[in-house]
Amino acid sequence: MEQAEPPAAAAVARNRKVVLREYISRAPREDDMALVDDGGTVALRVPPGGADPAVLVKNLYLSCDPYMRGRMRDFHHSYIPPFKPGSVIQGLGVARVVDSTHPGFSAGDIVSGMTGWEEYSLIDKPGQLNKIQQSDIPLSYHLGLLGMPGFTAYVGFYEVCSPKKGDFVFVSAASGAVGQIVGQLAKLHGCYVVGSAGTNQKVELLKDKFGFDAAFNYKEEPDLMAALKRYFPEGIDIYFENVGGPMLDAVLLNMRTHGRIAVCGMISQHGMTDPVGIHNLFCLVSKRIRMQGFIQSDYLHLFPKFLDDMAKHYRDGKIVYVEDMSIGLENAAAAFVGLFSGKNVGKQVVCVSQE
Amino acid sequence: MEQAEPPAAAAVARNRKVVLREYISRAPREDDMALVDDGGTVALRVPPGGADPAVLVKNLYLSCDPYMRGRMRDFHHSYIPPFKPGSVIQGLGVARVVDSTHPGFSAGDIVSGMTGWEEYSLIDKPGQLNKIQQSDIPLSYHLGLLGMPGFTAYVGFYEVCSPKKGDFVFVSAASGAVGQIVGQLAKLHGCYVVGSAGTNQKVELLKDKFGFDAAFNYKEEPDLMAALKRYFPEGIDIYFENVGGPMLDAVLLNMRTHGRIAVCGMISQHGMTDPVGIHNLFCLVSKRIRMQGFIQSDYLHLFPKFLDDMAKHYRDGKIVYVEDMSIGLENAAAAFVGLFSGKNVGKQVVCVSQE
Numbered sequence: 001m002e003q004a005e006p007p008a009a010a011a012v013a014r015n016r017k018v019v020l021r022e023y024i025s026r027a028p029r030e031d032d033m034a035l036v037d038d039g040g041t042v043a044l045r046v047p048p049g050g051a052d053p054a055v056l057v058k059n060l061y062l063s064c065d066p067y068m069r070g071r072m073r074d075f076h077h078s079y080i081p082p083f084k085p086g087s088v089i090q091g092l093g094v095a096r097v098v099d100s101t102h103p104g105f106s107a108g109d110i111v112s113g114m115t116g117w118e119e120y121s122l123i124d125k126p127g128q129l130n131k132i133q134q135s136d137i138p139l140s141y142h143l144g145l146l147g148m149p150g151f152t153a154y155v156g157f158y159e160v161c162s163p164k165k166g167d168f169v170f171v172s173a174a175s176g177a178v179g180q181i182v183g184q185l186a187k188l189h190g191c192y193v194v195g196s197a198g199t200n201q202k203v204e205l206l207k208d209k210f211g212f213d214a215a216f217n218y219k220e221e222p223d224l225m226a227a228l229k230r231y232f233p234e235g236i237d238i239y240f241e242n243v244g245g246p247m248l249d250a251v252l253l254n255m256r257t258h259g260r261i262a263v264c265g266m267i268s269q270h271g272m273t274d275p276v277g278i279h280n281l282f283c284l285v286s287k288r289i290r291m292q293g294f295i296q297s298d299y300l301h302l303f304p305k306f307l308d309d310m311a312k313h314y315r316d317g318k319i320v321y322v323e324d325m326s327i328g329l330e331n332a333a334a335a336f337v338g339l340f341s342g343k344n345v346g347k348q349v350v351c352v353s354q355e
Numbered sequence: 356m357e358q359a360e361p362p363a364a365a366a367v368a369r370n371r372k373v374v375l376r377e378y379i380s381r382a383p384r385e386d387d388m389a390l391v392d393d394g395g396t397v398a399l400r401v402p403p404g405g406a407d408p409a410v411l412v413k414n415l416y417l418s419c420d421p422y423m424r425g426r427m428r429d430f431h432h433s434y435i436p437p438f439k440p441g442s443v444i445q446g447l448g449v450a451r452v453v454d455s456t457h458p459g460f461s462a463g464d465i466v467s468g469m470t471g472w473e474e475y476s477l478i479d480k481p482g483q484l485n486k487i488q489q490s491d492i493p494l495s496y497h498l499g500l501l502g503m504p505g506f507t508a509y510v511g512f513y514e515v516c517s518p519k520k521g522d523f524v525f526v527s528a529a530s531g532a533v534g535q536i537v538g539q540l541a542k543l544h545g546c547y548v549v550g551s552a553g554t555n556q557k558v559e560l561l562k563d564k565f566g567f568d569a570a571f572n573y574k575e576e577p578d579l580m581a582a583l584k585r586y587f588p589e590g591i592d593i594y595f596e597n598v599g600g601p602m603l604d605a606v607l608l609n610m611r612t613h614g615r616i617a618v619c620g621m622i623s624q625h626g627m628t629d630p631v632g633i634h635n636l637f638c639l640v641s642k643r644i645r646m647q648g649f650i651q652s653d654y655l656h657l658f659p660k661f662l663d664d665m666a667k668h669y670r671d672g673k674i675v676y677v678e679d680m681s682i683g684l685e686n687a688a689a690a691f692v693g694l695f696s697g698k699n700v701g702k703q704v705v706c707v708s709q710e
Contacts, residue, residue, distance in 0.1 A: 079612075079641050244636070257434075263639045277632020281599070284618045284648030286434050291646045293639030 015042035017088045017118035018332050023074040027340045032072065033089065033333040042120050045099040053102035055126040057095035059115055060355070062329075063143035064336045064348040065091065065177070079295060089117040089332075092148055094132065094139050096355070102126040110134060112142045117332055119352060137314060144347035145321040146310055148296060149177035152264060154306045155299040157185045160262040160292050161238045165190035168232050170251060173242035174215065175202040175322070177347035178264065182240045183212050184319045191238070194231045196247070198342040205345065209320060224250035240264065245276065252280035252289070261291040322346030370397035372443045372473035373687050378429040382695045387427065388444065388688040397475050400454040408457035410481040412450035414470055415710070417684075418498035419691045419703040420446065420532070434650060444472040444687075447503055449487065449494050451710070457481040465489060467497045472687055474707060492669060499702035500676040501665055503651060504532035507619060509661045510654040512540045515617040515647050516593045520545035523587050525606060528597035529570065530557040530677070532702035533619065537595045538567050539674045546593070549586045551602070553697040560700065564675060579605035595619065600631065607635035607644070616646040677701030 015038045024032050046054045068091055071083045083089060093115040097105050105111065105126055113129035115121045123129065132142055144150060156178070157163060169186040171179045174195025183206065186193045195206045196218045206215035214231055221227040228236070228250055235256035241248060241263045251261070283289060313319040324344040326335035332350045339348055370393045379387050401409045423446055426438045438444060448470040452460050460466065460481055468484035470476045478484065487497055499505060511533070512518060524541040526534045529550025538561065541548045550561045551573045561570035569586055576582040583591070583605055590611035596603060596618045606616070638644060668674040679699040681690035687705045694703055 248636075263636070277634045278636055279632045281603075281618070281633055284646065285650065286648070288648050288650055288653060290648075291639065293641070293643050293645075295640065295643055298643060 010043040010045040012040060013042055013044055013120060014038065014040040015118055015120050016329050017116065018329060019088050020072060020083045020085055022085050023082065024072050025074075028069055028072055028337050030333045030337050033336075035330055035333070044120070046101045046122065050101065050124075052124060053100070053126060055097055055102055055105050055111075055123045055129065056099040057111065057115060057121050057123060058098050059093050059095045059117075059119060059121060059352045060110075061094040061140040061143055062115070062117055062332060062350040062352060063092040063147070064332075064339055064344075064350065065148070066339055068336065069340070088121075090114055091117060092143055093121075093352075094142050095121065100126070105129070105131070110139065112147060117329070119329065135311075137311060140323060140325065140349050140351070141314075141321060143349050144177050144323055145181065145314060145319070146307060149347060150181050150310055151299075151303060151306050152296040153178045153181035153185060154310065155296050155302060156240060156262045156264055156294060157182050157189075159299060159302070160294050161240065161260050163189050163191060163238060167191045167237035168234060168256070169193045169238045169240070170228070170232065170236045171195045171212075171240045171242070172218075172247050172251075173197070174212065175205050175210070175346060176242065176344075177323075179240070179242055180206075180210050180322060180346065181319065183210055184313075186238070187211050187213075188313070188318060199345075202342075202345060205322065209322065218247065225253055228254040235259070238262070244278075249278055249280045252278075252283040255283060255287050255289050257287050259287060259289045261289060263291060263293040324348045326350045328352070365398040365400040367395060368397055368399055368475065369393065369395040370473055370475050371684050372471065373684060374443050375427060375438045375440055377440050378437065379427050380429075383424055383427055383692050385688045385692050388691075390685055390688070399475070401456045401477065405456065405479075407479060408455070408481060410452055410457055410460050410466075410478045410484065411454040412466065412470060412476050412478060413453050414448050414450045414472075414474060414476060414707045415465075416449040416495040416498055417470075417472055417687060417705040417707060418447040418502065419687075419694055419699075419705065420503070421694055423691065424695070443476075445469055446472060447498055448707075449497050450476065455481070460484070460486070465494065467502060472684070474684065490666075492666060495678060495680065495704050495706070496669075496676060498704050499532050499678055500536065500669060500674070501662060504702060505536050505665055506654075506658060506661050507651040508533045508536035508540060509665065510651055510657060511595060511617045511619055511649060512537050512544075514654060514657070515649050516595065516615050518544050518546060518593060522546045522592035523589060523611070524548045524593045524595070525583070525587065525591045526550045526567075526595045526597070527573075527602050527606075528552070529567065530560050530565070530701060531597065531699075532678075534595065534597055535561075535565050535677060535701065536674065538565055539668075541593070542566050542568075543668070543673060554700075557697075557700060560677065564677065573602065580608055583609040590614070593617070599633075604633055604635045607633075607638040610638060610642050610644050612642050614642060614644045616644060618646060618648040679703045681705045683707070 017036045018033050046056050094112045097109040110132045111129040169191045171183050173179045175197045183193045183195050193212050194214045195212045203215045203217050206212040236254050237256050237259050239251045239261045241261050323346045329352050335348050335350050338344050372391045373388050401411050449467045452464040465487045466484040524546045526538050528534045530552045538548045538550050548567050550567045550570045553574050558570045558572050561567040591609050592611050592614050594606045594616045596616050678701045684707050690703050690705050693699050
């Protein structure tokens with residue numbers, strides 16, 4: 001008969017964190033966030049005596065997503081509440097379970113879901129975590145191709161855009177986390193696909209890597225209306241809207257009758273940043289356009305099918321994925337800020353630790 | 356055996372016409388149109404020798420519709436071509452057939468369809484005319500309740516707005532030709548309905564005559580956002596958009612999740628008149644709003660059902676209709692111009708002749 005040992009004191013570790021300093025109402029800067037070091041005091045187990053089961057994870061990969069900017073302002077009427085100044089930034093991540101009092105998770109499990117921008121996070125609502133089956137697909141792709149951006153592309157294209165073979169499809173921010181997948185799904189569907197991006201390097205990526213039929217650098221087009229007319233002489237059936245502003249106005253003038261516009265992502269920030277407004281909504285009537293905002297979380301019943309479809313496309317070599325990986329938590333703030341000037345090439349992630 | 360008489364010379368009549376002087380790009384004024392008298396030279400029969408069958412009609416009622424403004428500008432890329440300067444204004448009307456070489460029409464038939472703003476019109480595409488069965492319903496209602504505006508309300512509400520019992524419905528320009536019917540259909544559907552209009556007289560009409568749950572004069576509301584919040588503390592499910600501009604921006608902020616906006620009518624003019632633009636489209640994403648432009652002519656397969664439904668509602672006393680009748684072709688231009696400053700109370704029509 002073994003004798004029970006007294007509970008060992010839990011190992012402790014250093015836990016660096018990225019915190020939001022203050023609410024902002026402009027584009028984020030690196031110094032809006034601070035890297036804080038707790039000096040090595042985080043216990044590597046779920047604190048005993050908690051009322052509800054919890055999971056302690058070691059964060060491996062963190063996702064930089066444009067919607068997070070909305071959580072940095074003091075605005076409480078969105079679909080997701082703001083961050084708290086002085087508290088750690090929250091975001092989607094891939095992590096390894098270190099300790100768990102939840103029956104669904106054990107030490108060593110790999111999970112994805114909402115976590116903190118820090119080395120170790122205590123997750124008090126483990127029900128929102130997904131367990132990841134490790135495979136030949138890189139773990140970080142669960143923040144992109146097989147994660148929220150991929151799912152946004154999938155439901156936006158199939159559920160909102162009502163695509164038909166032969167449709168003329170335009171994607172803005174096309175090399176980004178969502179756009180690159182929308183374009184490839186549209187090609188697989190038999191559509192003609194053109195993308196816009198903000199550097200010539202990204203334009204080459206769209207054509208050479210993602211198989212877009214054409215692509216252009218919007219910063220080199222003094223007249224967006226004319227550029228779209230050149231790429232779509234017969235007009236646009238589907239616009240996957242990622243940017244808003246003058247591009248949306250130019251697209252409206254180039255839409256075809258009964259066109260569809262799926263509205264997603266960064267336009268949700270434009271209440272703050274676009275004092276100019278959208279002028280060409282009259283096209284909605286004359287061309288009978290449907291313009292529809294959506295959020296991927298309304299379609300979670302489709303997530304298992306999405307995972308199956310997308311993993312199969314990836315393994316069959318029909319869909320590729322490009323991510324921009326920053327190494328180290330100390331580079332997370334810069335990586336996030338870079339999203340808003342288009343510094344990233346492909347989906348921006350941060351590697352906190354590889355194991 | 357009777358001997359054929361030589362063909363009698365056709366009777367002639369005076370034919371006054373309203374012509375467009377020049378293309379305009381601002382709001383129409385009375386002197387953009389001119390009343391021209393031909394001095395009594397129109398033959399009261401279809402000219403012999405025409406290649407295709409035609410119908411000569413005497414116009415009884417003419418419809419003043421906001422979309423006609425779009426035909427007064429030199430813009431050829433709309434769903435309907437512009438008028439020709441110097442030529443008679445075209446519009447929907449109710450008319451009596453005087454002579455016909457088309458087998459479907461005989462002298463004395465009452466018809467509705469596209470005709471000219473003049474006393475007599477030669478219609479060379481009679482296929483577009485609808486024969487009207489005279490009944491207890493006033494003939495002029497075929498330009499409103501039972502015509503294009505009524506059909507616009509019907510398909511916009513049932514086919515575009517996806518209404519559910521208990522929905523909160525807002526209608527702008529609510530006492531107009533389309534709005535008054537939308538509001539009444541929404542009430543019949545079990546919705547809570549609020550309308551806006553531009554005079555207190557119209558607001559009373561909405562509440563007392565059309566049975567709206569509430570109504571307000573937008574010109575007396577310095578803060579449209581706050582006004583809508585007051586009338587819709589829980590938000591708006593359906594907005595039937597007739598005006599664009601600041602009202603649309605205020606509505607966007609007050610929409611509920613998964614709301615629907617049917618875009619119709621006057622916003623189609625706003626490319627010309629609204630330099631300010633729409634700023635709150637970010638709400639489309641956060642609230643997952645569907646905003647859809649439509650034109651009634653895409654739904655013509657539903658027209659017979661519409662006529663049956665609407666005539667029944669009218670006879671059952673469940674829907675009432677208010678029109679603003681101007682008497683005489685000489686007052687047609689003023690009646691049309693009045694639309695754009697809200698002078699009309701209800702559907703604006705012009706009576707050219709009662710028989």
